[in-house]
Amino acid sequence: MTRPPQPEPSTVVAATAMFVEVLVVGIGFLTGLGILAAAIAGPDDSRRLAPAAGTPLAAGxxxxxxxxLGILIDRAADTALTRPRRRLRARSFSTSAAYAQARLELAESPALVARADYARSRLRICRGWVLNSILLTLATDLALARYSVEHCALLVATVTVLGVLAAVGFYLSWHTITTTGYRKLALQTAPAAQPVPSQPPAPVPQSS
Structure with missing residues (x-):
């Protein structure tokens, strides 16, 4: 009995997921830029600009x-991680042509495509937040140094340590997801082992 064809993933769902991914990365980077701008402007100017920043027009x-920004940061993060990504891919695919052929074969299985898209979704967020973590850490440290806050040195040290841990964590997550994705793709598209042709039975010697 033939198995019914699996439904293909909706393009609307895929487009919505990509929009959310880009937005998550972009909001993080924009937050870092906002903190950086507030640190540069100082307490007085930031207080004057705060009402304008809270309007619906400004929010839109x-x-x-x-x-x-999310699109820009996603491309920048992908470019920054090009070399390690190629090294990871070389562990599973000897050439770029072999990788391209595997991607074509993967496209024939909607179920595998859906799983690969989910992995790529997490991958994009992790690589984008590597850059976001760096910006947020630097911007927050500058803002703490610019504004009058108690225990400034302790707060700067805490933010720096947490920011470094976040950046390293996102990078390691990206590394793991990328490695696993290439390995699974290689296994899923590997050619099946060819059966060994059966040998004819050896003739039984005649007894004299």
């Missing part, structure tokens, strides 16, 4: 800008 513009 910030959302649109965050999406555009």
């Amino acid at each position: 513009a910030a959302l649109a800008f965050a999406y555009a």
Whole structure:
């Protein structure tokens, strides 16, 4: 009995997921830019600009800008991680042509495509937040140094340690997801082992 064809993943769902991924990365980077701008402007100017930043028009513009920033940061993070990504891919695929052929074969299985898309979704967020963690750490440290806060040195040290741990954690997560994705792709698209042809039975010697 033939198995019914599996439904293909909805393009609307895939597009929505990608929009959310880009927005998550962009909002993080925009938050870092906002903290950095507040640190540069100082307490007085930030207090004057705060009412304008809370208007619906500013919120809509910030959302649109965050999406555009998300695209930019995703591309920048992908470019920054090109060398380690190629080294990881070389562990599972000897050539770029072999990898491209595996991607084509994967596209024939909707179930495997859906799993690969989910892995790539997590991968994009992790690699984008490597850069976001760096920016947020630097911006927050600058803001703490610029504003009058108690225990400034302790707070700066705490934020720096947490920021470094976050950046390293996101990078290691990206590394693990990328390695696993290449390994699974190689296994899922590996050619089946060819059966060994059966040998004819050896003739039984005649007794004299």
